[in-house]
Each structure stands twice: as C-alpha cells, then as structure tokens.
Amino acid sequence: MFMKTHKTGSSTFLNILFRFGEKHKLKFAFPNSQNDFSYPSPFQRTHVHGYKSGMCFNIMCNHMRFNAAEVAKVLPRDTFYITILRDPAELFESSFHYFGRMIPLTWRIPGEDKVVEFLRDPNLYFSSDGFNSFYLKNLLFFDFGQDNTLDPDDPRVEKSIRLIAKRFHLVMIMEHFEESLILLKDTLCWEMDDLLFFKLNSRKQSTVSKLSPELRAKALQWNGIDWRLYKHFNLTFWERVEAYGRERMAKDVAELRRRNAEMVKICIEGGHSVEAGNIHEEAMQPWQPIGEKSIMGYNLNKNVDKAYQELCRKMLTPEIQYLTDLGVNLWLTKLWGHVRNIIDW
Numbered sequence: 126m127f128m129k130t131h132k133t134g135s136s137t138f139l140n141i142l143f144r145f146g147e148k149h150k151l152k153f154a155f156p157n158s159q160n161d162f163s164y165p166s167p168f169q170r171t172h173v174h175g176y177k178s179g180m181c182f183n184i185m186c187n188h189m190r191f192n193a194a195e196v197a198k199v200l201p202r203d204t205f206y207i208t209i210l211r212d213p214a215e216l217f218e219s220s221f222h223y224f225g226r227m228i229p230l231t232w233r234i235p236g237e238d239k240v241v242e243f244l245r246d247p248n249l250y251f252s253s254d255g256f257n258s259f260y261l262k263n264l265l266f267f268d269f270g271q272d273n274t275l276d277p278d279d280p281r282v283e284k285s286i287r288l289i290a291k292r293f294h295l296v297m298i299m300e301h302f303e304e305s306l307i308l309l310k311d312t313l314c315w316e317m318d319d320l321l322f323f324k325l326n327s328r329k330q331s332t333v334s335k336l337s338p339e340l341r342a343k344a345l346q347w348n349g350i351d352w353r354l355y356k357h358f359n360l361t362f363w364e365r366v367e368a369y370g371r372e373r374m375a376k377d378v379a380e381l382r383r384r385n386a387e388m389v390k391i392c393i394e395g396g397h398s399v400e401a402g403n404i405h406e407e408a409m410q411p412w413q414p415i416g417e418k419s420i421m422g423y424n425l426n427k428n429v430d431k432a433y434q435e436l437c438r439k440m441l442t443p444e445i446q447y448l449t450d451l452g453v454n455l456w457l458t459k460l461w462g463h464v465r466n467i468i469d470w
Contacts, residue, residue, distance in 0.1 A: 127186040128208035136326040151183035161188035211299040213351035214344035277349030392437035394424035
C-alpha cells in the first residue's frame, strides 16, 4: 500500500509500482472513473472500482485522504505500507504553485509572486473554511487524514505521528529518493531492475519561487505540523540507513544512478526533459496545472533497440496515460481535462 502524498515525487514512484505490478501480474485496487479515491474525502472501500467483500488486491497506490480502518478492509493483514515525505517549505511552494488557481483564497493576493506575499502574513489570506484551503497548510498531515489546522504543540499531533509511525513500515524521503528505493529493495527483496526510474511530473525551474532563508523559516512555521512530521521520519530514516550501512548504501546508490544514466541514453531523446510544447507525442504529455504548462516531459528516442522499447515507453509514460493503459476508466478526470481546455484554463 503506497500512500501517495502530494508534490513529493510520488508520481515517479507510482511509475515504479505500475511496472512492478505489471511484471508480476498483480491486482491493483484502482479508483472508479478518476485518478484518485475521491480526494479530499476520507477514503472509503466503496471508492475502489468493483470492490466486493473478500476480494484480494495486491497494490493500492492512487491519491487518497488516508483512512486506516477502511484501507485495512481492502488489503490483506500482512500488507506493507509505504509513503513519502518532502521538506515542508519546498512542498508548500510547490503546492501553492500547482494548485493555486483552484484555491479561491489565493485569487485576492496581490503582486506577481503570490507565495512571497502570502508568507508575509498567512493569516491575512488564509481561512480553514476556504474551498481547497488544505492545499496551503500542512498538506502532508491532511493527506494522512488528520486535522491540518491544529497547533503544532497540540498533544493530538504527537499522537497522530505515533499512529502513522506504527502503521507505515517505510517512510521514504523525497530529498533522498534513491536511498529510499534501496531501503525498499532490501526490505521487499526486489531487484535493482525494479528501481529504475526517470523523474516524472517535474516543473521547469523558471516557475519555482526561490525561498530566502527568512521565507523558508516562515513557510516551516506556517506548516509547523508537517515540519514535526518530517523531522520525526527524517530521523528514523537515517537510523535505517545507518543500520543498512553507510558504505553499502553509497555503493548501491551509485549503482542505481549508473543504471539510470544508462537508461537515459537508451530512452530519452537529447538525454533530458523538455517543455510541454516540445513534446512530440500526445501520449507523453503530462497533466498540467490550471492556466499554464509548467510541467516538463520527455520525448522517446527514435530507433530504440527492440529489447528496450517497451521498458523505455513505460518508464516515460505519465500517470494518467499509464492508468488508462492499465484499464482504468478515467472518464471524470478526462471530462475535467476537456472542460479546462474549453474555458482555456
């Protein structure tokens, strides 16, 4: 069970899971008619397409607002729970940019750099009752099904962190993605081939707001619960790395990077990502935030060796298209995409 958090590199990991599931003919628990489990509503087992009591699923990995009791009714008792966290200041900036136009609270923020203006005085603009306001405050904690508006020192925060730690067997850290994959490989007895990846759903650098040390401190203070969550699991993460062995980890990460670099040469035209307007195939176009095309994508190399054609294409396929390839009916997601195009959002 992969608890897919927002703006944490989770789409890249999803691609790894999709390929692993296909390779081993595993059964996915997928949403019905869209690419998430009715987010931001708390997960219910009825959100799973075709769910019936007693059904056996091997992998669940789409966006949801976590609800442990309901998830447990869908998956076996010995399910391995995984999630991923990101530095909350960087996550806040990314979420603000990606979801900003879907959050009415941001529409009245003046200036060109709304992130900077918001952080000057968040309480001036924020309301916990505002539509989609959860994207602007402690989004990680919200994704875990918790109250993101609590004071960071509220005893319920520490209690929730302990519950998350008890439930999840591996909490990956985006800033140490490769080390996280090596720990996963070691725990689940995967092969290095299972870990190969290209960075998906990344933004072009010109759209990223650079946070000064002062603004970063404000972002961490504003997202104080997520900062507590991140610090807790960053500490336990490095304890696991120590137990694995620093030298052993460095060697394995170097091997993974070498293998990934080989795949870049084999698969990717020009060896790098390109802006949306320069992507040749519609099948390789990533889903974009409302009102702009800031998410980068790739072009598949021409004349890829037959032995690598299928793998290259799968590694480069964005989430929405891969879900369709896996047989998921995404009519609601696609309808929303058409509506956005019609109104030129």
